[in-house]
Amino acid sequence: MTWDWQVFCKSTLGEEAGASCFGQNGDVTYLDWLLSAWGWTLSVSALALMVALATGILVGILRTLPSAPWRWFGNAWTEVFRNIPLLVQIFIWYHVLPQVFPVLQQLPSLLLVVFALGFFTSARVSEQVKAGIQALPRGQRMAGLAMGLTLPQTYRHVLLPMALRIVIPPLTSESMNIIKNSAVAFAVSIAELTMFAMQAQEETSRGVEIYLAVTGLYFLSALVVNRIAGLIERSMRVPGLAAGGAK
Template sequence: MQYEFDWGMLLRSPYFGWIVEGVLTTFHLALLSWVLALTLGIVIGIFRVTNSRALRVIGTAYVELFRNIPLIVQLFLWLYVAPQLLPTETRLWWNRLDYVPYWTAVIGISFYTASRVAEQIRSAILAIPPGQFKAALSTGLTTTQTYRFVIVPYALRIILPALTSEFLTIFKNTALALTIGVVEITATTRKIEAWSFRGIEAYTVASLTYAATTILVVVFMSWLERRYYIPGLIRREREAA
C-alpha cells in the first residue's frame, strides 16, 4: 500500500494549535535554560581559575559531577529524587507548583549545560594574557570588578563560536524533556502521530523547527562574532591572509 501524504492536516484543528504550543514551549524552555546556564557557567568558570582553593574545589566538583552524568539521568534525578531530599514544607510547596515537569527540565538542563559552559569560560580566561589582569588591577579596579568589566567580556568574545554550539546543543536537548512529561515540539509530534497516524508529516514539522532555528542562530552568532571579534586572533589573521 502506497503512503498518501496529507500535509494540510497540520493546519487543521487541533493539530495546528498543538504545533504552535509545542514550538513555543521548546523556545522558552531553551532560552530560559540558556540564560541560567550561561550565568551559572560564568560563575563556576571563574571559580575554576580563582586563587581561592575552596572556590576551585567547588568549581571542579560541580563540573565533574554534572558534566559526567547523562542529562536524561539528571532529569529523572531532579524529578523523582531531589524533591525527597527537601524539607517537608519545601517539598509540599514544590509539588503544588504548576508545571512541575517544566521547571524540573529548566533546572536539569541549566545545571548540566552550566558545567560545559564553565569549562569553556575557564579555557577562555586562561587564554587571556596575564598583562590584562595586571593592567586592570593597576587602574584601581578590584578583583571582582576586573572579572566583571574586563576579563569576562574578553573571555566571552573569545569563545563565541563555542557558545554558539552550546546554545544549539541546549536547544536540541530540550527534546529530552518529553521523558518527564514536558510537551515540547518532539512530544507534540508524537502526540499528533498517535492521534492521526501521520508520523511522517508530524516529525517533519519537528525536524524543520530544529533545522530552521539552528540556521538562524548560526547566522546571528556569525554576525555577532564578526562584530565583536578581538583584532589579532589567529583565526582572523588567517582569514585576512
C-alpha cells in the same frame, strides 16, 4: 507512499480537515498543537540558556581564581553535571529532589526541566569560559592588579570582556545544543515538539509528515540561533584577535 499534509488541518478530536488549518470555536487542529509545542520548546530552551550562561560564567570564573577552595568547588560542579546523563538529571529533579526539598513540589514541571537542562549545560559553558580566560596573556591580570584594581574588578573590567568575546563561537554551539537537548522534556510530560510528534503520530498514523515537520522546526530554531550568534560575534570581534585565541 502518498503524503497527506492535510493531517495538520484535522481536528485533534478526529474530525476531518476543515477550510482552515487553525481551529475555530475552541477546536484544536494538529497545526495548532504543533505551534504550541514549538512555543514550549523555545520557552524551555530560552530559560535554560539564561540559567546556563549565568551559572556557567560564574563557575568558569571560580575555576580560574587563585583560591583553591573556589577552584575545587567549580571543578566539582563541572564534573558532577557534565558526567551524569541529562535524562537522569531530569528524573532526579522531577522525582528525587522534591522529596528531599518539599518546596520544589510547588514548582511547575517546566521550571524543573529548565534547571536540569540549564545546570547540565552550565558545566559545558564553564569549560568554555575557563578556556577563554586562560587564553588571555597572564600580563593582563597582573596589569589590572598593578593598577590598583581588586581581583573582582580585574575580572569585570579586564578579563571577562575579552574572554567572553573569545568564547562566543563555542557558546553558539551550546545554544544550539540546548534546543536539541530540550527534547528530553517529554519524559516529564512537557508538551514540547518531541512529545507532540510521538502523540500525533500515534493518533494519525502519519509519522512521515509529523516527524518531518518537527525536524524542520528544530532545524529552523537552531539555524536562527546560529545566525543571531554570528551577527553578535562579528559585531564584538576584537581587532587583531585570532580565531583560536589571543595574539
